[in-house]
Each structure stands twice: as structure tokens, then as C-alpha cells.
Amino acid sequence: MPLLEIEGLTKQFGGLTANHNIHLQVEEGEILGLIGPNGAGKTTLFNCITGFYPPTRGRVRFQGRDITGWPPERVCQAGIARTFQIVRVLREMTVLENVMVGAFLRYPRVEEARRHALQILEFSGLIDRRHELARNLTIANKKRLELARALATKPRLLFLDEAMAGLNPSEINDAVAMVRKLSEQGITMILVEHVMKVIMPLAERVVVLDSGELIADDTPENIATNPRVIEAYLGEKYRATRAIH
Amino acid sequence: MSPELVLFLQTLVSGILIGFVFSLLSVGLTLIFGVMDIVNFAHGEHLMLAMYATFWMWTLWGIDPLFSLPVVALLLFILGVITYRLLIRYVLDAPMLAQIFVTFGLMVFLRNLAQVLWSEDYRRIGDTLLSGRIELFGIFIGRPQLFASLGAVITTGLLYFFLKRTRTGWALEATAEDKEVAGLMGINTERMFALAWGLGLASVGVAGALLATFNPIFPEVGTVFVLVTFVAVALGGFGSVPGAFIAGIIIGIVQVLGGFLWEPRFKTVLIYAIYLGVVFIRPQGLLGRR
């Protein structure tokens, strides 16, 4: 049984179809890359799976259970955690408190939640900043914090939405190492990236979205040479050049 | 016509007339909200200031509201820009609590300042060029009320024309749509925000001058109108100018008809109930897009 199964998922905003009839299966332990040009519908797909948007059509199953239309908090309780493309740290709370909020899901008592949160902060390299207010962190650390906070809920499946966008090369290396470590711990991950080359060395399988359609589902090597994928990205470059003029 | 019918029509007409004034007030509020997602809790107090300005110009210098109207509108435009520059600018990125409290503090400040300066007395403007009433098919219409609704319609029309047909108006709408994109397109969003406050309060200025011709003037007069305005803005969809306009009229009618058919003192309950009903069932308002 696959860990996550998406069947015929469609999401429409008024007249706009952001996701169209998506079929996707994710196996336990996988690192799945999800790429596609801007506006392809990647974030929307995340939102539909994690309960932030109700899908227009289609079903989402997690560990064999139908979770379609569940509210976000219930999805999280079931074992799916996420980060946001635009970081959403709890600004006026400290780094430690941010992670504790995540930890409370599995450890209702303050002392236990704090202990668990400290472990995770140690693991994610934020331990020295635990008393800082989240709003004072750099962008890279905010993203790290968001990841740590998501981890604190002890997820089976983790969605990272452009976790590496806006990071410098050394920060990207750290993030990649972190993803590998998490994978070794048995967490299944779906990584959304806008830029292909970050995903390629990391993911075992890559799916490509373009204008809401899933146009490819293959190994990274094959994806890089897939004509439809190249076209989708070229199309974006073309659009980008036009927008400038 | 039977007396009941006359009375009914009389009520209906007065509802529509006051509805136009509600519309103008709501348009001012919704404009500010649409452009920067901030509710001006001091909206009613700005109305109160406009009414006092009209009153004092009439009392001290004998200027008829008809002529002081543009002056009051200009004064409130300036006040709006100043309010933006001095207060609102600083809370654009602040936590929501600060955003709510800043105009809220302004409300407390202005209302009580008026009380200290001008006492709680009810004041009225006596005979103006607009006084008197006319009779139409047995229905009496106060000339001040008639003129107020005319003025409100004209002002709203001008504002709408400005938003839809001028470059600046277009820039303002673009800012309301997405301030970051607007900024990238070379629009000075800072100026657009100030303009939104200026225009928002100028509308209130016009409404105040018009209302002052027939409505008593006192420090808390704003509360009488502002809640109705909130309701109209919600009903019309926060940020929608045409929505606010239509909602204002609807509320004017509902208010008087509710008072007519049910119990006058429950008419406010009716309006709040509409607000709650609307925001619960259709939070984006009747004509809102979101």
C-alpha cells in the first residue's frame, strides 16, 4: 500500500484550473521531487493535500485512509506536516517556543514538549538561537525553524514548499544534508522546488507539473531529457523574456 | 391613495434618501479598506468633525452649508492625508492588534476631544438655503434630505469615475489589487495610500456637510452612523465601491421599513443582525469577490 495516494485531484479557483486530474502515489520512505514552472499549481496541490483547500474533485488517501477534505489540523494529527513557501514563523515567540508549539501535538506536557523541542533544535542547528524571537532570524534560519517546527509534530510524511529558495549555496548544502538525514530516519518527503538542479541529486523520483497538469513522473535522469519538461521550462523562459519587454 | 399607503411610501422614500448618505459614508470607508486592509474605526468621528466644521462655519461666519461643503471636503482630505502620514504609515507592517488600536485610539481621542471642546450639547443648523420641503404626489420630502442624497449620489459618481477613468484612479485600484505588483509597476504606493485616506475622508466630509443641514450635531453623532457604515461595507464586500453604494441604499430602506413594519427601536438590531448574517453566511459580502 502506498503511503499517499492521490486520485483524480482537481482544484479550480473560479474559472482557473490550478490542478487538473492529478494521479500520484508516494511510497513509504521515498524522497519525491515536485517541480514545475511558476504558477504550475505546486503549492495548490500541497494545500489540497494538507487540508488548506478543499479539492474540487478527486480523493486523497493517506495510509489507506481517505483524508479528502479534512481540516489542516486533522491532517497534521494524522502524520502529515508541511512548511510554507512564504515562511510563517510565529514572529513574537522565541525559536524554542515555536518548536514547542509543534511538539505539543505529541507531548501535551510542557516539560516533555520542551525536551523534545530542544532535541530537534539541536538536530537542526538552531539550538544556540533558542531564546531569540523568531522574527529576528535570517531568512535561512526562519526556513530552518519552520522545518524544525514541522518535524516536532513527528510526521510520517513531510511537504517542503521551496525550502531552499532564496538560500545561498552553503545554506543549500546544509538543507540538502538535513533532508538526507531525515530520510534516513524514515520520513517520507515531497520537495517542491522551482529550480530543477536542487532536486536532481536528492530525489529518487521526480514529478512535473505544468499549468496544473502532471506531465511527467520519472527518474531525475529521464526527467532532465524529457521533451515535454524542457518545453514547459522553455515556455517559462519565453514568457519571462516577454514580460520584461 | 390610502393614508397607510402614503405613510408607507413616505417612509420608503425617506429610507432611500438616507440610504444614499449611508452609501457615500460606506464608499469612503471601503476605499481605505480596499487599498490597505485597514478599517478606520474613527470613521464616525471624522464624520462628526465634518459636521462640526460645517456648523461652525455657519454659526461664526454665516457660511451656508451649500458653500462650505467643498471647504469641508478639502479640510477632511487634508486631515486624511495627515492621519495617514502621522499614524497609519507606521502600522502598515505592524501586528494586527496595533492596526486595530491605532484608529481605535484615534476614535477615542477625537470623540472626547469634541466633548471637551464643544460640550455634549446637541447643536443644529437653522435655516439654510436648503431648508423647507417639497410635496410630490402627497408625499413630503425635506429639501435638505433630498439635497443630501443628491449630493451623495453625485459625489459617489465622481469618485467612481475617478477610480475607473483616470490614471491615478487606476493606479489606486492597482494598489488595492496587489501593492507589491503595483510597486513593481512604478506606482508610488505610499502616495496611493495617502490618497486613499484623503479621498476616503473627503467623502466623509461631503457626507458630514450634507448631514449637518438636518441632523443634530454632537460629539457622539458618529456612532449613530458608523455602525451602519460598517454593516454596509461588509454587506457590499469589504473594499468594493459599487458594493458599498448598493448596500448603503439597501440598509437605508431596511432601517426605515424595519422601523415602520416592526418596532422603530429595534431597527438597529435588524441592521446588526443583517451584518452578522452576512459575515457568517457570505463573509466576502454580497458583491465581494474574495
Place this chain on the structure above:
Amino acid sequence: MQRIRWQLLVLVLVVLLLLAFPFYVAQPFLQRTMILVVMWSVLGLAWNILGGYAGQVSFGHAIFFGLGAYTSTYLFTEWGISPWLGMFVGAGVAVLVSIVIGWPSFRLVGHYFAIATIAAGEIFAVIFRNWKAVGGAVGIYLPIIRGDRLIDYQFQEFKAGYYYIILAMLALIVLVTYRLERTRMGYYLKAIREDSEAARSLGINITRYKLYAMMISAAFTAIVGTFYAQFVLYISPNTVFALAISIQMALVAILGGTGTLLGPIIGAAVLIPMAEYTRVYLAGRAGGLHLVVYGLLIMLISVYQPAGLMGIYREWQHKRAARGMVNDSLPVATAEGGADDAVA
């Protein structure tokens, strides 16, 4: 360790001073003002649980205040039920109403919620103004009972009786808030305030927690409503269901600092004496003067220091600590943050 012992000492001292207050200050005006300061501290703290910690700004809390006042007063004047009992019935009524209002309203956020609470508050005011059975717009006078017995919840000579009752309420809500800050719910409420979507993504049922906060907040507000009725011995829609009550509850908390334990108390301690003095000494001439100053303060604080007076104090403390760091390299930690190292 040193620091904790020092704090404990201050705490004991403050409690003793508060308990002894009626014995070293006998002037009725000052006693009355002190009672009001404590009363508004409790109200500010009650508002703070929903508005400060959970970040849901309500301008309709007069509903709960009024319900508390009316329930106990009605039960007492009509059926002779003791206000002590009526106080808890009133709290129960307020909690029920808070659920009825909160359940649908919590789908609204920010400004929309604030406006909805204003509307709800006005609806209650109008209903009570027109409800003949509870005195309509005139309200209800409570019968005077002499003898100054605690059981009667009335004190004609020994006004300090009121003081001790409201002080006990303060102690209770301080304790509740203190506990709240140190339990999961407190963290959850803050998370909801900071970013409700992020909170949901972490498994928090935000509606449920906002509702809990509202229920606690409503219960305390109602209890103070009963106290007020017993203290003033007259209630009317225009006094207990007034928007002014809702506003002042928020003001006290904002001025002192929302989302903190001491903030609302400090806010009340600054605001209420100011209000009482201007009311008494400038009576008639400048009725709203203190409110003008309030308004100004609120604006200044939201623009320059949204964290209120507590925020100013904290900043000052931080600066001082930062200067101190040059000598002894103690980490600058919040009072709470320091504790975790012991556990780790």
C-alpha cells in the same frame, strides 16, 4: 537562585501591601479608586485572555459584564437567590452566550471579528433597553442590606469588604493566567495570535482553543459584572451593556501590554486613577479629558510600542541587561526561557 528568592520577596511584600491597603488608606475616595483599579485589572486580564493571548480583539465584552450583572441581580431581586450563587449562574450564562457568539464569529478574523463583536454588543444593549421584565432602559435598583455581612455580598460601612472580594478575584485570575502561560493552551493561543494558518498546520484546532479562551474570558467578565452590581447597587443597560465598558477593558490591556500577565494590571493602575481624578476634580468642565489622553496614549502606543508599557519596561530591561553583559557574560534570557536549561 539568587534572583528567584529576590522575586519571591517582592511578591510577598506586594501581597502584604495589597492586603493591608484599607488599613493605611482610609480616605473613601482613595479606597473607592483602589477598588476600581483592582476591578479593572481583573476585567483587563479577562479581556487579555482572548484579546491578548489569542489575539482576537473583542469590543463586545460588555455583553458578558452585563449578563453577569443582570443575572445575579434579577435572581436576587425577583427570587431572592443569593448574589453569591447568582454570580456563578451569571458566569454560566455568559459562558453559554460566549459559545453562541464565538462559534460563528471565529470564522471571522481581525477587523471583521472586531466589528462583529461591536454589532453583537449593540444588539444586547438594545434588547436589554427594551426588555420590560428586567427594567427596560431604567434598569434595576438593588435593595440595600445593612449589617455588612459577607454572605449578603453588600457592605454599607465597611467598604473594604468589597475591596477584599475583588482582590480575591484578582488573585484567582492572576493564578489562572499564570498557569495558562505555562501550559499547552497558553502556547497554542499565542500561536493562533501569531499565525492561525501556521497554527493549524501544526495540528491545533484553532476554533476550539479560541472558544476555550472566550469562555474563560466571559466567565471572569461576568463574575466582575456581578461584583459591580453589588458594589454600585444599580444597573442599567446604559451602564453595564455600554460599548464604553468593552472599550475600557481593551484599553486597560492595550495600555499596559497585551498578552502579558502584568500588563493589564499596570494599565488599570495608570488609567483608572487618571480617570477618577479627572472625573472628580474636573467634573462637568471637561468630562472626557482623561479619555482624550487615553486616546492619545493608545495611538502613541500602537505606533511606537505595540507591546504597551510592559514593552517599554522590557526594552529598558534588555538594554540594562545588555550593558551588564559586558562584565558578566550571563546570557540574556527571558524569565521563562532561563528554566529550560535545567531540564535539557
